[in-house]
Amino acid sequence: MAAQQSQSIQTLLEAEKEAAKIVQQARQYRVQRLKDARTEALKEIEEYKKAKEAEFKAFEASHAGTTSTAQAAIDQETNVKLEEITSAYTASKDAVIKKLLDRVVLVKPEAHRNLKQAA
Known part of the structure; x- marks a missing residue:
């Protein structure tokens, strides 16, 4: 019976080690997935940023001619x-x-109008 208990304990220890390995692998997998998600998100952000920057440059280029033409007309x-x-x-x-x-220079001396009324 002692041998069977010892073997059971040994089996439990091996199962615990296997479970610890599985948990460690799951943690590593989760960390790797988070890193992958971050890098993917950064790539998407950069692509979106480049697209918006190109859109802004196109808008600016299309409206820059209008501004310079208006400025020339105003000048x-x-x-x-x-x-004139x-x-x-x-x-x-x-x-x-x-x-x-x-x-x-040409001053015409005249009595004040109030003075005429009084006299």
Whole structure:
């Protein structure tokens, strides 16, 4: 009976070792699956990022021409208006200076209107 108990204990120990191996393999498998999932997720993220970056570059390229064209039109319009303002200034500069000097230099002395009413 002692031999049978010893053999049973030996069988239990072997079964425990086998179970420990199985558990260890399961843990390793789980760790490996997590690593694989992370690397796969990183690959998918990179692919998605590249796709969105390419889409953004295409959008930017298609709208960049519109912006530069609009900017060129605005610059041209600004230059035309500046030329108009400059020509108007040049044309009326002398007349405005003459009017200002006439108002300042040529003084006509008159009694104040309130003074006329009192007298």
